Amino acid sequence: MTFTFFSMFFGAGNLIFPPFVGAQAGSASVPATLGFIVSAVGLPILGVLAVSFAGGFDRLASRVSPGFATVLAVAIILTIGPCFAIPRTATTSFEMMIVPFLGGADATGATGAGGASGKWIAQLIYSAVFFALAFLFAQKPEKLSHVLGRFMGPLLIALIAILFAACLIHGVDASVAPMGDYAQGQLARGFLDGYQTMDLLAALYFGIVISANIRALGVDSEGTVRRETAFAGLGTGVLLVLIYGALSYVGVVSGAIAAIDPSTDTGATVLTNLTSSVFGHAGTAFLGVVFVIACLNVCTGLICTCASYFHDRFRTVAGHGVSYRAWQVIFTLFSFVVSNAGLAAIIKVSVPVLSALYPIAIVLVLLALTHRWFAARFARVYFWTVLLVGIVALLGCVVSLAAVFGFGEAGAFGWLASALDLLPLQSYSLGWVVPAFLGAGVGVIDSVAHGRGGE
Structure with a gap:
């Protein structure tokens, strides 16, 4: 096997x-x-x-x-x-x-x-x-x-x-x-x-x-x-x-x-x-x-x-x-x-897209592996964690794709890139980590407040 x-x-x-x-x-x-x-x-x-x-x-x-x-x-x-x-x-x-x-x-x-x-x-x-x-x-x-x-x-x-x-x-x-x-x-x-x-x-x-x-x-x-x-x-x-x-x-x-x-x-x-x-x-x-x-x-x-x-x-x-x-x-x-x-162009464009999908996949995997003792008790953790991570990842993808296609960080994307840079670990392209923990916390509070358990 x-x-x-x-x-x-x-x-x-x-x-x-x-x-x-x-x-x-x-x-x-x-x-x-x-x-x-x-x-x-x-x-x-x-x-x-x-x-x-x-x-x-x-x-x-x-x-x-x-x-x-x-x-x-x-x-x-x-x-x-x-x-x-x-x-x-x-x-x-x-x-x-x-x-x-x-x-x-x-x-x-x-x-x-x-x-x-x-x-x-x-x-x-x-x-x-x-x-x-x-x-x-x-x-x-x-x-x-x-x-x-x-x-x-x-x-x-x-x-x-x-x-x-x-x-x-x-x-x-x-x-x-x-x-x-x-x-x-x-x-x-x-x-x-x-x-x-x-x-x-x-x-x-x-x-x-x-x-x-x-x-x-x-x-x-x-x-x-x-x-x-x-x-x-x-x-x-x-x-x-x-x-x-x-x-x-x-x-x-x-x-x-x-x-x-x-x-x-x-x-x-x-x-x-x-x-x-x-x-x-x-x-x-x-x-x-x-x-x-x-x-x-x-x-x-x-x-x-x-x-x-x-x-x-x-x-x-x-x-x-x-x-x-x-x-x-x-x-x-x-x-x-x-x-x-x-090949070089395909790889260059794929990097921002994968950087948007991977954080979402990572938090899904981690939540699934902790499902029995954590996520199953707080059903809304999935929604809030993926939502906050997804927002950060997708915005990062927009900024990166703009740079790939020659728009740089000028104009509308300049303030967005600057805002994302405020996130901890963003210099390592890991700005989604803190929002993931924040989403898990909000999900726990939401689940407790509305009495929503997991599967």
Whole structure:
């Protein structure tokens, strides 16, 4: 069950973020990686347990309100689907497989003006072929999953082991000084960058699946189901910690070999810099092929998942509505358009959105884990905690997106950014923590005043 759990979480996208953390953090990679592991490993495992204990995501989110459960579910599906995760499968595999071999690129993968134009055309063609294949495979996803799912996980682990061993042999004379977002506050920055894996959001759906698999093995006792889920989560957590730690070191070595620009480069650049230096073009090509296969597999599954969700959720009582196949077409075309913005742009825009969704998911998970002895006694705690955290998180998202799209903090967003800066821990993008405690306190008072217990 541990390896099933692991395969649900770890994809090609998880392969590019830890090296990017290591390359930027350099000599401060230990606290940065620790922060990354807390949010990229600890939170998703807790999320699976929380959803399992609650009896499913809808039941957990409905403790806030039924309408909120629908809104949050749609937001999560769009985030781990056509808005970010699906386009990222195409851009990641393109950066790994095609960019290193484009004419006009230098040793780090950078291109001049003419090269940039050629790269855009190549990306357009590649993404068109990639999504055409993904759409075709999505018509019968079980065939692709049965074939690739059996060896992609072991292949990725073997690849990581080879990269790590090569880095141990190569060594690093002197780690680079922390740069970019990791110039200071490496622990907090690593925690925030762990959001990029999107695993906590996915975990809100995985928990009930893992529990169902355990029950299918003949386990009927709820206590046993929870214990087995916890054991599977612990085993998965250990694997992920080891892998993320190894990949972070890979990033440190790669950063010492070839400098990166944190504002334009990505984890894909970090990996290709390393493979090009250590293994040559053959190693880079092999790494690219693995990424293409893994990303195509993930893309196919996500298209099917998103289409199934929207088809089931938004059809009428009589069963009418947009067909499953039409949703597949919509999500495939939308993802194709978004993917051509490029990997760096997708990651840059996704950061504010994930920074809005993650605090809400975190407080939901924590409340679910304390439900029996705390939240169940004060039903309004869910509403007030999520409300106050949601307000702060969404306002922060507005300010961050304005900066991403070039509006900066001038005008209407200037006073909003200044107001948010008054919150404790906001300098670490954790301004939602104090409102969470305040919401819990208000929820307790409201529950006591109106005599509202939990489930």
